[in-house]
Amino acid sequence: MKLNTILLPLLLVSCIGTVQADEKKAVEKVAKAVEAKTVEAKAPAADSVSKDELREMIRELIQEEMANLQPTSNTDSKPVAPAHAAKAGEILAHTCAGCHGTNGTLENEAFMPLAGMPEQEFVKTMLDFRDGARQSTLMGTVANGLSEQQIRDMARYFMEVSP
Amino acid sequence: MSLSRREFLGLLGATALAGAFPIRSAFAGAQPHVVIIGGGVGGATTAKYLRLMDANLKVTVIEKNPIYIRPYGSTEVLTGHIGMDDLHVTYDALKSKYGVNVIIDEVTGFDPDKRNVSLKGGRKVSYDKLVVSPGIELLYDKIPGYSFEVAESKITSGWIPGKQTALLGEQLKAMPQGGTFLMVAPPAPYRCPPGPYERPALVAEWCQKHNPTAKVIIGDPKDEFVTDQTMMLGWNRLYGFNIPQKFRKDMPASVEIKQHSNPGILSWIPKADGGTPVSLDVEKMTLKTEGGDIKADVINIVPPMRAGKIATAMGLTDEKGWCPNNRKTFESSLHPHVHVIGDACHADAMPKSGFSANTQAKSVARAIVEALAGREIPTPSWENTCYALAGSDYGLFVADVFELAEAENKIKRVGKFSRYLKLDATPAQIRMGAVYQQAWLKSFTEDCFA
Known part of the structure; x- marks a missing residue:
């Protein structure tokens, strides 16, 4: 089974819970980008990845990255401004x-x-x-x-x- | 499986995902992630000040203990002035007030090329910059006969406070009238320079009230120590200690020194007099020193030490057991993007103290913020103040301001004033030193953790 045929539905499934309705376009964009990436990478070794393993990988990655986020950090869409340099003194x-x-x-x-x-x-x-x-x-x-x-x-x- | 998680992440492509997931910033790396290993004074201060300096940074502290037990001031547990609970410090303010992510777990793996650390709980945490503030590892086995197991059950150290601190307090209270308390001081360098001398002083003060015929002996592998003259003046005035000529000879005539005809409760055996420990007989409660055997009812040992275990495991230490670094940024000489601070690192003139770790943490926080913003790193500045007590109303200190000698990669002391309480300090100044010591315990803990 080709990676992209597993990856796309899985990705979309994992996104549904967290993506707002007005972000559907963005998800489609991601899906296309992933497809493009997958084709580009050809990923010959990826054929051996089972559906369950892939689902597990996605779950773990999302958990890991969520864990890396601090609870009160700026996860909204505000632009990230560079910190001020130290004031004199x-x-x-x-x-x-x-x-x-x-x-x-x-x-x-x-x-x-x-x-x-x-x-x-x-x-x-x-x-x-x-x-x-x-x-x-x-x-x-x-x-x-x-x-x-x-x-x-x-x-x-x-x-x-x-x- | 043949596709690794990292390959998988690369395949997804960070830019493709940006804008779609709420966790996009972590994928896209727009918000740099600073990870700190160790939630002691150095680690907590770094986390707090990073967030104060740049609220857009992600900051994560990885610490194995859910509660921090502060070592500074922990001797006061022995004398019953405070309880063990008073040493406990939580991470609540770091989390709620400063938005620091605190993970209670142990680091079990380190990949400096991929910039991540693995945790015992199975998690892997990626970083842009890593700060390691691991404290010390006590080398119990350097004194034959001594071990961690012995320290936990019979002959304590307590230099990293916890169960042993409580046990030592119980042993002191249970010591027979006229018994002997033996304090074994460590070789340099070590954590908390005045500490191994403050502890026996406070024990002597306690004994004056509760066990007046007891003896307090300090065995020392050194011939001098930080704050020696001012500490000895306190011992002289409070515990009948006669100051050796070597330490008296450059004291001005205005300094009030007592001459005691009978030996007092406290005595100090320096290296020159055979104070260096050789081995320990646990069954006989006897320390063999270069000058002979000392049998005691309670023995407390500060063994030799080196950088905390995790620093050694991560390959951050040199042959001396401490972490070499760039003194301007405290970035490790052995692994880029990793900064080592506090007791574990080489810092030249700076003592291994909580205060040093606290000011190093702030300079490193600033260096990291500037490096991530692509700006020049400003000149750091550091300070140290160790308050110490010779008695509960007798305060003294060592205080320094430090500067960077960049060309030599060295930290040097600035100023010509004495580092210590003046030898002819007035009773009011001595009393205020003790008041400040108590106030410092509170204000310092707040600056680090709250």
């Missing part, structure tokens, strides 16, 4: 999050929340830590590893995050 700002919360948002009284902090307050505090003008436990050590430009970039990043 963002990469450095993420190193603070282990204590100060993701993007400086924190519901924990022990550390200073950084999200929405006025830029100048952040800069002055960090420079004072860095230069030893302000006492600290470990912020002096952290600030000492940063340049003034880096501190300014982080300040701008955190200022723009809504607390």
Whole structure:
């Protein structure tokens, strides 16, 4: 038995449950494309595939690909926009999050929340830590590893995050 | 059957199917798929930040345990400050808040050419980029007489927390009055640099209240350790420990050091004094060291370690047992499109800590997002902060900012400040260190998992 004679009905059967009525044309298109592909590939070895095996293969493939999808991912028809590049200060700002919360948002009284902090307050505090003008436990050590430009970039990043 | 599933998929033709199936994006590859093996600190943080940075990415975490048991802070279970349940962290927020697909299963196969991994449950998962964050494998057998079976039943390690952590807590409580608790520290490199010294300190504090004539001994195959001076100052002030001259000599005169005429509850035997473990006699509860036999009522061992088993099985490790990589992207030197982060990888000056894994995860997430968008990968930046306790109100730390030395493929420390709590830190600073340590356990877990 030729592969395409098994494949087409099977594919259509497996599509029916998931394809909307207005997508019938698309299914026909797929069927034609598959037919074309199959003829093109000639698939000599495929003759040995039984109907059950093929059905099983389709089922497994669909299951596998469904499993690969995250439950809340964008599976609708919205165009996939490329992600934004990192903003200045963002990469450095993420190193603070282990204590100060993701993007400086924190519901924990022990550390200073950084999200929405006025830029100048952040800069002055960090420079004072860095230069030893302000006492600290470990912020002096952290600030000492940063340049003034880096501190300014982080300040701008955190200022723009809504607390 | 002579037609493989992959050949079959190729035959269907990805473009032909696009637009027809609801699962079209997976077939067409329009939505890149990042798969993460390991749902610990490194893996969870990578998943969360990938989705924060690019909501169009498919992100899947493959983890064998349905609940994560955090190792950081797990010593507090021994002293009864918290219970085992307090170490449990769920994947609920990763799934519901960030849309991460979490598969509870084990990886049993890896095809780097076809870019997929096979799972024990029979599934095969394809990836565009793979992140492996496997943690550590403990090499119990490196100490003759010791084994995983012994660790599970009699002489615990608990360095990967779980059943052994609970057992060790019970053993401490059952220790006879005046008994001996022996802590065996590991050779470098190892997970959680201050950990093998914090644990005996907290045990000593517990004993002061519940078993005041007990002894806590640390056997060590090293002559120094991360946070040694500041930790020893805590031991000195809290447990009658006399600081060896080697560690006292460069302490400023302003540092308050006590001189104890009687030996205190806690003692440390470095390599130079014969602290290196040689073998273990489980029946006699005796550790043979280079300096002689130590018999104890409770023994806790941090054995030598290497990268987590799955990294070894996937061929990602070198002859030292850790994973070589490009330090800018943490992409494996051995398999392209595979990034290895956390304790398992080589990271030069960065310690093997949860905090390191957390900041590595974010830099790798950014590197992957940029690589998939076809943009230049920005300069990474990393940090580490390990808070540690010498007592429940005595906090200290090691803190670093790191930068990339790209030409040398090395990660280096930045800044000239001390990495540690100042030796002349005030009581208020020491107390705040402990407050921050407790707060950090919460905020850090949230940044990784919630």
